[in-house]
Amino acid sequence: EVQLVESGGGLVQPGRSLRLSCAASGFTFDDYAMHWVRQAPGKGLEWVSGISWNSGSIGYADSVKGRFTISRDNAKNSLYLQMNSLRAEDTALYYCAKDFAAMGIFDYWGQGTLVTVSS
Amino acid sequence: EIVLTQSPATLSLSPGERATLSCRASQSVSSYLAWYQQKPGQAPRLLIYDASNRATGIPARFSGSGSGTDFTLTISSLEPEDFAVYYCQQRSNWLLTFGPGTKVDIK
Numbered sequence: 384e385v386q387l388v389e390s391g392g393g394l395v396q397p398g399r400s401l402r403l404s405c406a407a408s409g410f411t412f413d414d415y416a417m418h419w420v421r422q423a424p425g426k427g428l429e430w431v432s433g434i435s436w437n438s439g440s441i442g443y444a445d446s447v448k449g450r451f452t453i454s455r456d457n458a459k460n461s462l463y464l465q466m467n468s469l470r471a472e473d474t475a476l477y478y479c480a481k482d483f484a485a486m487g488i489f490d491y492w493g494q495g496t497l498v499t500v501s502s
Numbered sequence: 503e504i505v506l507t508q509s510p511a512t513l514s515l516s517p518g519e520r521a522t523l524s525c526r527a528s529q530s531v532s533s534y535l536a537w538y539q540q541k542p543g544q545a546p547r548l549l550i551y552d553a554s555n556r557a558t559g560i561p562a563r564f565s566g567s568g569s570g571t572d573f574t575l576t577i578s579s580l581e582p583e584d585f586a587v588y589y590c591q592q593r594s595n596w597l598l599t600f601g602p603g604t605k606v607d608i609k
Binding site: 427487488 | 503534536538540545546547548552557558589591593596597598599600601602603
């Protein structure tokens with residue numbers, strides 16, 4: 384059974400940093416691209432960033448480019464999101480999502496970790 | 503950035519009725535469009551990928567169609583568990599985007 388478990392969320396002041404983690408199990412992690420998708424309270428879904436199986440291809444939404452960094456450790460079956468210079472508008476539930484064979488399709492999702500940016 | 507527009511914003515229907523949801527792209531995405539269902543307090547679930555392919559375990563009452571800029575998700579006969587928010591998403595390029603969603607609620 385595919386499982387994606389996010390962690391690292393919390394309350395953080397504007398301008399500070401936070402690192403999210405996603406622990407994956409139930410599939411061959413290094414065969415698949417992975418993504419972060421967020422959802423602000425009461426709002427829709429926004430793709431944040433994606434990374435290919437070997438970290439050779441990485442993409443970011445314009446809203447986070449230059450502030451967020453995605454990475455992965457295939458030996459640890461883990462995905463990460465380093466978030467710097469956080470803003471109030473980054474407040475959201477952050478989902479880790481598995482890609483359906485590097486196609487930009489999200490076939491499995493975690494339950495999310497909440498990031499709140501506030502002073 | 504490819505912008506996706508969904509209509510209507512809210513669709514009020516009764517169980518057993520047919521639901522037709524629309525998604526329009528600001529430029530062609532070929533057939534690279536997916537649909538997701540999200541219920542309150544839950545993560546989204548993949549329903550349809552590449553415009554018309556049902557994901558694993560998705561009931562046959564869900565179907566997708568379209569190509570280029572205009573796409574449709576059809577639920578042939580609404581079951582009580584189908585009342586939810588539906589999002590379309592394009593993967594035409596590595597800048598992935600979602601539509602704003604259509605809420606299907608009980609009339």
